[in-house]
Each structure stands twice: as C-alpha cells, then as structure tokens.
Amino acid sequence: MASSTVVKELRGLVAATFTPLTPEGEINPSLIGSYIDYLIEKQGVKSVFVNGTTGESLSLSVEERKRLAKEWCEKGKGRLEQVIVHVGCMSLKDAQELARHAATIGADGIALLSPSFFKPTNADALRMFLQEVASAAPDLPLYYYHIPGMTGLNLDAKDVLEGIETQIPSFRGVKFTSTDLRDLGQCVSYCRAHRLSVLYGVDEQLLGALIMDVQGAVGSTYNYLGRAINHLLSAFEAADLDRARKIQFQLQHIITFAKKHGFDLTVNKQVMCEVSGLPLGPPRLPLLRCSQSQALPIAEEIRKVLKDH
C-alpha cells in the first residue's frame, strides 16, 4: 500500500465490493479475507473500491464502515494494489471522521459522493464540501464520485472539477458513473490537462468510455466478471477493437438478461454469492433479500456466456 510520499495512479480494473453480512444482517468482516482471495485468484482484480454504492455504505453506521474499511486495508495489504475507501455521507462530520480513519488504516485513497438529501445547489458548494473532507486527510488521494442517478444531483461533473486541483491539493480524479458521454469527455479533457484520472462506472458501456480515454473502470459486476473485463481491457490496449467489442457485447447481453430477471443491488449481491460461492448474506434493510431462484439463471447465463474467459 502507498505511503503518503508515493502517489500511485489508480487505473485498470477496480471492483466495487459488496458488504458481507451475517444471515441476521450484521456486518461480517471475517469474510473479507476469502473475498480478497477470490477477487485476486479467480478474477484477476488488483484494486478495490470499498463501502461504495455496491457496499451499501449509506445504509451502514460510521462504526460499521470503519470496521469494514480496516479489514479491507489489513487483509489487502501487500496483496491488492489499491484499496480505495468511500467516505461519502450526508453529514460533513461523519465524512471527515471516515476520512481521518481511512488515513490511519493505510487506505490508498478516499472517494466521496455528494450529499443527496440536502444537495449542494452549485459546484462551488460541492467543492467546498469536498475540500472540508479532504482537509481531514490531506495526504490521502481523493476522488469525487459522480453518480447523479443515485444522488439526484443536477450538476455536470466537469463543473465540479473546474479549479479543484488548486483548491484541493490531494484531489486525484473522478469516478464517473453516468451515461452522459459529453460530460465524460469534458472531464477526460480537463483531467488530462491537470494530470488527474477518470475512472468509469457504467460497466455495460465501458468500451465507449475507453474510447474517450478513461484510465480505468470501477464497477460492481467486476466482482464476478473481472476476468472477462481484464480481457476487454487488454484487447483495447492492443487496439484489437473487434475482440474488445465482442467482450463488451457479452457483458451487455448478461446485464440485459439480468435486467429481465429484475437486476438490482439485491439480485447483484445474490449473483455474486452464486458465482463466487462466498456467503455474502442478505442486503441491509430497506433492501430485501432476493430469492436464490431469481439469481440462479443469471449466474448460469454468466457461466455459459463467459466460459472461454
């Protein structure tokens, strides 16, 4: 893991992890060691984004998030290239506390989405919020997590980036989860000029974002499709667009198939349980556990479609 003097660029494939819960709904950090084994050995995943959307962080307490983040960092040490801890919260104080904690456990970076109950009314307000959180962990690389579909924020990510590198010295880039390729392109253009990174978060259209020159991909499906997407990334690097497209079409087929079976976070988590064999447990209320029979056909389709990866 990084010391504060070495800044490692975040790139390539990053899995946004699920949060293991016991059948009773308590967090289950004891599973994280074998979760990491699975990601490294079976999926070729080298970096993780923990306690994000997929990790249901906004449904967890600050204390729970600290325990999970610590376990990911401890078990990932020397094995994972980067552990990025998402610290976004509705409350600035909670986000600062999590940022401060992330620095003490050796996280490689922090990311945060915008508060979404009381939303910032403009980009300045959001940058001020990010700056206040950054000041609690000034040596940790910080990423803005743009996910307007969840936060309901009506702001271009590009507007949030404007001047941010002078306001927040630890700022390193944006994790962009939106299908707006105009805004994405503008972010890449800005980030190129300021030596910042853009990571893309809509797995089913990653190739479109790679053409826009993003440095990496952060997503939930990479937990179980990592191997195939690593092949997509290397095909793209080798300028083998036919192969890259073929793999993207396979992933799109899987997501389309999954959507017909009501794909959402709870189904997604159950699919991961089926594919990996890891007992990640139910989601946290208000999300309801999906039935095994809902996830099984999707897991089966994944096996069938991706048997050559």
Ligand SMILES: CC(=O)N[C@H](C=O)[C@@H](O)[C@H](O)[C@H](O)CO
């Ligand atoms: C809204 C959401 O959670 N997006 C994830 C990442 O940010 C993606 O990884 C999606 O889960 C994935 O693209 C499947 O639709």
Ligand SMILES: CC(=O)C(=O)O
């Ligand atoms: C998918 C993603 O990046 C997240 O879980 O936050």
